[in-house]
Amino acid sequence: MQEKKKTITERRKKLRELLQRREKLIIPGAYDALSARIIKGLGFETVYLGGYTTGAHLTTTEPLMTLTEQIEVASWIVRAVDLPLIVDGDAGFGDVLHTIRTVEEFEYAGVAGIHLEDQVFPKRVSYHKGLEHIIPLEDFEEKIHYALSARQDPNFIIIGRTDAARAVEGSYEELVRRSRALIKLGVDVLMPFPSSNPPMDMVRRFRKDVTDDIPMLILGGPEYPTEEYWNMGYNMVIYHLIGIFTATQTIQRVFQAIKENHRMPLNVEEYAAARAIVEGAISLSDYWTIEEKTIEKKK
């Protein structure tokens, strides 16, 4: 709180620089302001907010989540940390006009970039189990074209994502075709796989077929070290779900233990240590300093 925060413009420039250098990045996924603060505290240069996590966080599921809800969570993170924030912009929340509003809202919220995909809208919950549908390429091209033209800040990053690798209407050939179309349209980053578990031979083959010098974003899975993705030509590796998964798991374990044992599963020191992590992240001591200098001084 005391240190000077980077402006929205500075954050976007920073992300643009990282992309131009084709910097190898690990991008952790936050799901609220506090988790973003923890990520910043660890020294990461960028942070990500997914749709899955907001859908889970609000228990609506991602396909039923509204643009306003995702903007709200993104705004918390933008206010809490001065890292460039990349957000899942889903399918643009509708047709071309809705996609334009989506770009405008995220840009206004101070986000550094969003990814937009070719899934059908309204989105269907079944895509979480791999049953996925995509719109025709011409419709998607229109959306991306208007999304790119809708930005005010040229450093606001638009990431083109295609789900053709696993959609009912897709195929490997379609993935390559759509990826080339996205690159041609001028997206800043390509995200060629919608999930963290695409077949690795396809992931490898894709980068041999699509050799363009463009930043490539991929969702990291548990099977491989980050270097594996970097070495295959995917310089941006997002770990989008592990934060909310493990946080949830911990909450479940802790309360299960309290329910069974009528006692916290942490001792006094462990409890204090956990508390210190939260209070450090929300900068309590900075607030105390201000109170000491102002209202508490007068007493």
Add this chain to the structure above:
Amino acid sequence: MKPTEILRNAITSDRFMMVTNAYDAFTGRLAQRAGYDMLGIGGYQLGSHLCTSEPLLTLTEIAETTREVARSVSIPLTVDCGAGFGEPLHVMRTVREIEAAGAAAITIEDQIFPKRVHYHRDYQERTIPADEMVDKIRAMVQARVNPDFILMARTDAMKTEGFEEGIRRVNLYLDAGAEVVKIFPNTLDEAKLAPKKAKGPLYYVNGVGNRVGRPVLTRAMAREFGYRFLSDSIGTLLSLSRAVEDYYRHWIKTGEPLISPEEAIKIRKDVEDVTGLEEMYRIEEATTERR
């Protein structure tokens, strides 16, 4: 009586309901004070209020306005939720959000989703097949928590497919679980005929300022024809827009306020009464201001 009960009783007792659409707590209170039986929140006004247009509104924005209006009035509120924000699952979330926000009723229509702004251009609507809409209505029934929460369906099919298809859909939607249907007859003859052909209560939406000659009914006409609800969908916005613009332009043009000081004192008191300042003064006098 709770707003949901008022509306439920009105439907079972054949009471005629005069409705106007508000788009914030203040206009809702003004309408209640003027004597309307019921309020609506409509997409056209809210979309304009936020300068996004109705087809780009999010469910969250409508739910937020619903909360603001519902907690500020005691008459029933029905909320127009467009095409329900998607497919049956989205419709279910929409119903839950709007019911939880304090509305007494919700309306979902048979237009396509995502909605297109073009439908404002002289009602160039596009409708979904009736059986898909029936699925959505069944989803509404399934999602409702309070059985007194009223489910309204709206068909735009009289415009897109003709009067006969419109009437067929009215009765189909009533059978599927809608309790009231909003309709848009194209002509005065259709407006007269529709209540005779419908198997349940009809809600007539006066689209004032429509450019397609769709009839605007008076209260006497709506009652005589057999409608149970007559709503003014955008009158609040049109009248406010005119009054506010006149006021602003007068200031800029003349450098003086349009409203005289004496008149302003009266209006200001009205505004404060609508807001409820007197009650708050009483509480402060009994507590913080007493010290």
